[in-house]
Amino acid sequence: MAKQELSSRPAAEQSAEIIATLTAEVESLKKRVSALEAGAKVRPATDAEVAQAVRKVKRGITAAEVNADLQTYAKESRQRKRDRIVERAKADVKAFAEDNVEFIVNKDKRTVVVLRRNRSNKRVISRGVAKCVPGDVFNAWIGKAIAAYRMFDLDVPAEYLSVPSPTEVRVGDVVYTACDYGNMTVADKTDINTKTISVLAYGVLTANTEYGSPRIIDDTREEVAA
Numbered sequence: 001m002a003k004q005e006l007s008s009r010p011a012a013e014q015s016a017e018i019i020a021t022l023t024a025e026v027e028s029l030k031k032r033v034s035a036l037e038a039g040a041k042v043r044p045a046t047d048a049e050v051a052q053a054v055r056k057v058k059r060g061i062t063a064a065e066v067n068a069d070l071q072t073y074a075k076e077s078r079q080r081k082r083d084r085i086v087e088r089a090k091a092d093v094k095a096f097a098e099d100n101v102e103f104i105v106n107k108d109k110r111t112v113v114v115l116r117r118n119r120s121n122k123r124v125i126s127r128g129v130a131k132c133v134p135g136d137v138f139n140a141w142i143g144k145a146i147a148a149y150r151m152f153d154l155d156v157p158a159e160y161l162s163v164p165s166p167t168e169v170r171v172g173d174v175v176y177t178a179c180d181y182g183n184m185t186v187a188d189k190t191d192i193n194t195k196t197i198s199v200l201a202y203g204v205l206t207a208n209t210e211y212g213s214p215r216i217i218d219d220t221r222e223e224v225a226a
Contacts, residue, residue: 078164082219085163089145096148103147105140107174107218112143114151126151137165140220165216169202172221177205178212 093103096114104113110132115124128151130143142160149156169175173186175197187196197205205214 079167082164082166085159086139086141086219088157089139089141089160092145093141093148096145096152101148101151103144105143107138107140107220110138110143112140112147114144114147116151126153128152136163137216138218138220139163166219169199169216170219170221171199172219173216174218174220175202176215176217177202178214179205183217 098116100117100119102115102117104115106112112130114128116126117123118125128147128149130146130150132138132143142163146156146160149160166173169186171186171188174183175186176182177184177197181192181195181197184195184197186199186202187194188198190196190198190201202214
């Protein structure tokens with residue numbers, strides 16, 4: 001006997017087949033997510049994100065577009081992880097701060113030095129140094145925290161030494177424009193005289209291969225006093 005069409009079969013059978021199909025698609029997407037996580041070391045995609053990807057598959061979106069979505073989730077996760085680490089660094093710096101502790105930030109050299117002085121004679125009794133390695137994005141809070149741990153002869157938390165680079169440009173970031181204007185600070189609007197660039201203008205630079213590789217070089221932002 002010929003196989004029944006789905007529409008002519010009992011509702012219970014139709015539902016079971018639909019569930020089985022969706023389950024297979026979800027498992028396939030989870031494998032793609034796992035592959036991305038293995039390369040990017042990011043959090044697992046949430047059920048909502050996987051469900052959204054499944055809906056796109058059902059609407060006929062290509063696998064490449066689904067993978068692009070999953071990579072976007074990975075980027076967002078890296079930014080959130082960096083934000084969390086920066087907040088932890090701020091808390092650590094606050095905890096280490098004393099009236100005899102001095103933080104010295106040199107943004108040009110991308111270094112932070114912490115000095116601890118004798119309260120009586122002001123002589124330096126201990127120090128810690130943190131230097132941002134080439135290719136990493138400088139952040140004064142993270143540098144201060146690392147230097148403080150070293151000054152107190154404590155083990156530096158591992159996540160401070162492997163912070164993911166930011167994936168989202170924000171107002172206050174310092175960016176390398178890869179053009180004649182050199183380094184500029186991200187602001188609400190572009191002004192060559194003050195060396196500021198808007199988020200939109202920076203996005204245009206990054207999308208245009210003519211300008212090489214614009215990138216964020218410092219995400220300490222103006223709220224952080226050096």
